[in-house]
Amino acid sequence: MVQKLRKAIQGNAPTLLYEKSLWAQGKEIIVGIDEVGKGAWAGPLTVGAAVIPKNKRLYKVRDSKLLKAPEREALFEAAIDWCITWGIGHATNEECDRYGMSIAQKIAAKRAIEKLSIKPDHALIDGNWDFIGETIGKGNVTKIVKGDTKCLSIATASILAKVTRDRIMKEEDSQYPHYAFSSNKGYPCPNHKNALKTIGPCELHRKSWAFMDQTPFPRAPKPKRNPMQGSLFQE
Numbered sequence: 001m002v003q004k005l006r007k008a009i010q011g012n013a014p015t016l017l018y019e020k021s022l023w024a025q026g027k028e029i030i031v032g033i034d035e036v037g038k039g040a041w042a043g044p045l046t047v048g049a050a051v052i053p054k055n056k057r058l059y060k061v062r063d064s065k066l067l068k069a070p071e072r073e074a075l076f077e078a079a080i081d082w083c084i085t086w087g088i089g090h091a092t093n094e095e096c097d098r099y100g101m102s103i104a105q106k107i108a109a110k111r112a113i114e115k116l117s118i119k120p121d122h123a124l125i126d127g128n129w130d131f132i133g134e135t136i137g138k139g140n141v142t143k144i145v146k147g148d149t150k151c152l153s154i155a156t157a158s159i160l161a162k163v164t165r166d167r168i169m170k171e172e173d174s175q176y177p178h179y180a181f182s183s184n185k186g187y188p189c190p191n192h193k194n195a196l197k198t199i200g201p202c203e204l205h206r207k208s209w210a211f212m213d214q215t216p217f218p219r220a221p222k223p224k225r226n227p228m229q230g231s232l233f234q235e
Contacts, residue, residue: 014155031120032153036161042186042204044090048161049112063148064162076163087115097208100223
């Protein structure tokens, strides 16, 4: 059950402004998309996709970054029942190293869209870079800076992505306890940095990243642009 929101975030509600505009244009299936894990040193890059209903609201949804973990967990369970359809896609740390983060984000977004039970007519995405147009069509994307705070569909997707990825990293903590993944979720922090310096990276780390230069262990080569990468998004 979703408890009453803290007073500090009660007034920061995302709206249906963007969805309503697209519904009025005859676009019925609108998907909100958001990512998490882009700045992490370890673990997947995760993208959430959420199609929410027109006639039923989940009023306590907020940008996942504004919520505490118990709030996100409760809203996750409510959101998966509320959404018409939803999906999660991941790009592994190996794919982040192999292709670079831009391509990895497109891969994760494509996989999230493929998990939906209905093909979307239009996507609302957080930020000013179109990472999903190659999958659903360049003309079917609206970019919204700080969309996770403004747009209800995107805020919902942010919760789905964040909770899913956090759960993955908590599970991995039991196999790799030295890195404190349960608390830092693969992001930089002193304990994580010290473990890397002492025992080096594990199988979950993005070994081509610059943080490896601060350890005694070799850094993997940076990804090079492959002209065939575009084929990843062709039918």
